[in-house]
Amino acid sequence: MASRPIRPFSSRDAVVCRNVSKVWADGTDRAHPALRDIDLDIAPGEFTVLIGPSGCGKSTLLYLVAGLEPETEGEIWSFGDRVAAPSPDRSLIFQETSLFPWLTVWQNVSFGLSIRGTPAAERKAVAREALHRVGLTEAIDKRPDELSGGMRQRVAVARALAMRPKVLLMDEPFAALDVQTRTKMQDFLLDVWRESAASILFVTHHIEEAIALADRVVVFTARPGRVKTVVPIEIPRPRDPFSPRSEALRKELTDILRDEVDRAFAEQEALAPA
Amino acid sequence: MTAVPQPAAAREEQTQAIGAAHAAPATLRPVMPAWAGRAASRLGFTLLSVGLFCALWELLWALGISDPRLLPPPHVFLGNFPEQAKFFNTAQRWQVGVGLNTGPSPAGAVMITIAASAARVFAGLLIASTLSITIGVLVRYYVAVEKLALPTITLLSPVSPIAWLPVAIFLFGIGDAPAIFMVVVALFFHMVLATISQIDGVNRNFINVACTMGATKFQIYARVIIPAILPGLLMVLRLNLLGAWMVVLVAESTGVGYGLGQVIMLARNTFNPSLVFFTIALIGVLGFASDWTLRVVQKRILYWVPETTGVLRGL
Numbered sequence: 001m002a003s004r005p006i007r008p009f010s011s012r013d014a015v016v017c018r019n020v021s022k023v024w025a026d027g028t029d030r031a032h033p034a035l036r037d038i039d040l041d042i043a044p045g046e047f048t049v050l051i052g053p054s055g056c057g058k059s060t061l062l063y064l065v066a067g068l069e070p071e072t073e074g075e076i077w078s079f080g081d082r083v084a085a086p087s088p089d090r091s092l093i094f095q096e097t098s099l100f101p102w103l104t105v106w107q108n109v110s111f112g113l114s115i116r117g118t119p120a121a122e123r124k125a126v127a128r129e130a131l132h133r134v135g136l137t138e139a140i141d142k143r144p145d146e147l148s149g150g151m152r153q154r155v156a157v158a159r160a161l162a163m164r165p166k167v168l169l170m171d172e173p174f175a176a177l178d179v180q181t182r183t184k185m186q187d188f189l190l191d192v193w194r195e196s197a198a199s200i201l202f203v204t205h206h207i208e209e210a211i212a213l214a215d216r217v218v219v220f221t222a223r224p225g226r227v228k229t230v231v232p233i234e235i236p237r238p239r240d241p242f243s244p245r246s247e248a249l250r251k252e253l254t255d256i257l258r259d260e261v262d263r264a265f266a267e268q269e270a271l272a273p274a
Numbered sequence: 275m276t277a278v279p280q281p282a283a284a285r286e287e288q289t290q291a292i293g294a295a296h297a298a299p300a301t302l303r304p305v306m307p308a309w310a311g312r313a314a315s316r317l318g319f320t321l322l323s324v325g326l327f328c329a330l331w332e333l334l335w336a337l338g339i340s341d342p343r344l345l346p347p348p349h350v351f352l353g354n355f356p357e358q359a360k361f362f363n364t365a366q367r368w369q370v371g372v373g374l375n376t377g378p379s380p381a382g383a384v385m386i387t388i389a390a391s392a393a394r395v396f397a398g399l400l401i402a403s404t405l406s407i408t409i410g411v412l413v414r415y416y417v418a419v420e421k422l423a424l425p426t427i428t429l430l431s432p433v434s435p436i437a438w439l440p441v442a443i444f445l446f447g448i449g450d451a452p453a454i455f456m457v458v459v460a461l462f463f464h465m466v467l468a469t470i471s472q473i474d475g476v477n478r479n480f481i482n483v484a485c486t487m488g489a490t491k492f493q494i495y496a497r498v499i500i501p502a503i504l505p506g507l508l509m510v511l512r513l514n515l516l517g518a519w520m521v522v523l524v525a526e527s528t529g530v531g532y533g534l535g536q537v538i539m540l541a542r543n544t545f546n547p548s549l550v551f552f553t554i555a556l557i558g559v560l561g562f563a564s565d566w567t568l569r570v571v572q573k574r575i576l577y578w579v580p581e582t583t584g585v586l587r588g589l
Contacts, residue, residue, distance in 0.1 A: 068482050086485040098479035101578040102501045112487035115497075145580055163487065 007039065011080030014167050014199035015042040015065055020074035021224075022060050033224035034060045038074070040218065040227065042199050044166070049202045049210040051257065052220025052228075053264040058203045061225070062169045065201060066092040079166060088112055091160035095172040097152045099144040105131070105155055106140045112163045130158040133192060150181040154188065161196060168193075170202045174209070186212050190237065207253045211246055212239055219256050222264035229256060344547055351548040351555070356380055358552045362387045364536040383532075388560060390532040394450060394525070395518045395564070398457025402518075403511055406462050410469025415495060424470075431463035435521045439528065448529050456525035461514045468510040472503040505579050508572045515568055519561045 009016040020038040025031050034057040042048050050058040063069045065076055067086040076083040078090060099108045107114070109130050110123035118126075124140075131137050134154040144152055153173055160168055174182045186209065193200055204210055210217045210233075217231045231253060235245050306314075328348045334340040335347040342350060351358070359380030364387070378386060409427075413420045438459045442452035476499055484498045526535025534553055541549035 066482075066486055068485060086482075086488070088486065088488050090486065092482065092486050094479045094482075096477075096479060098477070098483050100480065100498070100501070102504075111484075111497075115484070115487050115489045115493055143578060145578065159483075 004037075006075065009041060009077065011077075012044065013041050014044045014046065014078060015040065015201065016075075016077040017041075017061070017065075018075045018077075020061070020064065020071050020076060022057065022064060022069070023072045024060075026072050035064075036224040036226050038225070038227060042167075042201060044079075045197050045199055047193060047200045047202070047213055047215045048218060049204060049214035049216070050218045050220060051204060051207065051210050051253070052225060053222045053257070053261045054205065055223050055264065056220040056260070057223060057225030058220055059171050062092060062171050062201060062203055065167070066090050066169050068092070088163040089165055090167040090169060091163055091165040092169040092171065093153075093156050093160055093173045095175050097144065097149070097156065099152055099155055099159070101144050103143075104140075105136070105142050105144065105147070108144065108155060109159045109162050111159065126162055127158075130162040131155070133161060133195065134158045134188070148181075150177055150185060153177065153185065157189070157192060161192065164196075165198055168196075168198050168200045170200065172203050172205065175205065182209070183212075187238075189213070207250055207257065208241060210253065211235075211249050212241060217253065219253065220260070222260045222267060228260065231256075346548045346551060348551075348555075351551040354548075358549055359384045361540055361546070361549055362532075362537055364532055364540060384556075387532045387534055387537060388556065390530075391522055391526065391534045392560060392564070394453045394530075394533070395457060395515070395522050398454045398522070399461065399511070399515060399518050401454065402458040402461035402465060402514070403507075405458070406465035407469050407507060410466045410473065411495065411500070413466070413470055414473045415491070427463055427466050431467060433463075435460040435524060439524065442525065443528060450530060452528065453522060453525035453530050453533070453535075456521050457518045460517060460521040465510060465514060469503070469507065472506040472510075473499055475506070476502045505576050508568075508576065512565060512568050512572070515564055516561055519557060519564070523557070 004019055006018045009018065017038045017040040020035060020040075021033065022035040023031050023033045038061060050061065052058050060069070064071050065078070065083065067083050067090065078087075083090075099105075100111065103111065106124055106127035109127040110118070113123045113126060128137060128140060131140055134157055136151060136154055136158065139147060139151060139155070144155070147155065156173070174185050177185060189200075190213065202213060214233045217233060219228045219231065220226065221228045231249070233249060235243070235249075240246060331340070331345075332347045332349065335342060335345075340347070360383075362380065362383035363378060364383075409419075409423065413424055435456055438456060439452075442455045442459075446452040446455055480498050480502055481494060484494045489497065522533075523535040523538060526533035527539045528535075530536065534557060537553050538550060540546075541553065
């Protein structure tokens with residue numbers, strides 16, 4: 001594949017993807033492409049939501065931006081630096097709980113600081129502040145298994161915030177929560193986002209969630225994922241999910257996604273043994 | 275409930291009972307704390323389980339189906355403790371100048387024998403787990419160690435401990451050392467492989483989180499992987515503890531002074547079924563007790579692991 005010229009970009013941008021492709025198990029007979037030719041610019045402080053049919057590589061893109069996986073082709077930049085390895089500047093929050101069960105809540109939140117050798121007193125102060133921002137100060141000495149799913153996800157957000165990241169990467173963080181908790185968590189996340197001034201790259205399946213949160217919604221095609229279209233959500237916050245504009249956007253995004261989901265299904269059926 | 279008319283008094287009683295339950299639930303059953311109740315019920319079922327087994331055996335004896343000379347029932351082999359205990363002085367009976375009445379008392383000899391075997395089991399377990407966890411971690415930490423050590427370990431792991439017995443004697447002669455070596459060799463290879471599979475099973479997210487926080491490889495191992503594999507390792511250790519009890523008897527049969535394996539050998543050579551079953555009962559109790567000890571330790575160390583209660587819970 002002849003490499004395309006790289007479009008120019010600003011070194012102030014939080015995340016820049018240029019011609020990014022990812023092939024899993026590249027060079028083996030199990031190789032399968034996950035992403036193809038992703039071009040994406042995320043401004044500082046911007047809230048971007050990625051949606052697309054399942055298996056389209058949205059999560060893969062987050063892993064690439066986090067630096068946990070190398071891209072097969074192309075380049076990823078963050079604030080003028082090429083992404084080559086994980087960095088505390090780009091925190092990743094997972095769908096499943098990823099709190100260490102053997103540590104207390106505050107030890108979990110300040111884990112990154114303990115890696116740097118920060119003394120315990122200072123760590124606890126930072127943890128308290130981060131937990132205050134997610135409204136969980138009273139849980140500071142508890143253990144993760146004593147918390148509900150929503151509380152654990154808030155602790156995970158606090159852990160990411162304690163590192164003062166410039167970019168928050170969130171991989172379907174609220175997918176495992178019930179609908180009521182999910183709505184609460186969305187409001188909470190918007191508050192945290194406003195205070196922290198970080199850019200957020202948020203993966204979800206839910207069109208409603210995308211409309212509630214995003215400055216821009218990036219819609220992916222079925223596998224291998226490419227950027228199908230970018231839909232700006234220009235509704236002032238707080239947003240009413242039942243306003244005519246929200247309804248119109250929901251219809252628009254649903255229509256765009258339906259084509260892709262149909263394609264993904266057709267492809268899966270073609271692959272399945274007859 | 276609709277058709278049956280209740281006498282007024284009975285209804286009255288019922289409401290009162292409900293009222294009382296609401297008013298002071300704590301005063302209703304202040305007899306014993308909940309954990310004591312659970313422990314008592316567990317102990318009760320243990321005794322019932324063993325009791326049923328013994329009762330079946332006794333029944334077969336009473337009906338004349340099992341020959342008491344070959345399968346003496348529990349009341350026979352447990353009934354005469356001094357008679358059995360005098361065989362436990364395996365270390366000094368045939369020494370020059372030691373008569374039947376010198377040396378430790380029969381009960382003392384039983385205690386010494388138990389202590390000697392248990393010490394070998396725990397020494398072997400300690401050495402084997404330290405060695406195998408260290409090597410298991412090194413195999414995953416350094417690719418060179420994996421390439422150089424893992425094939426040999428995998429090749430040697432199916433070798434039965436029995437095959438190692440002559441090696442133990444070649445290397446260490448007779449005594450405690452070969453018995454401990456046997457325990458170590460019986461556990462080591464499996465525990466290395468178990469450690470490696472535990473490391474491979476660590477939740478990827480834990481490692482990814484540590485990576486994004488800037489942890490080095492050493493920190494990831496020390497702060498994430500080791501605590502994450504501890505619960506699985508202690509489970510492996512518990513299973514291997516039972517294996518250690520099995521193999522220590524084989525090792526002791528070669529001659530180690532005091533030891534349960536020596537008693538079993540003696541019983542076999544003198545055709546003494548009562549002594550065999552007495553020793554088997556002793557080993558059962560010891561294995562049970564040491565498993566229980568390890569479980570208490572497990573609960574202490576692994577404070578974060580929720581207690582496994584439910585349909586799959588063993589005793």
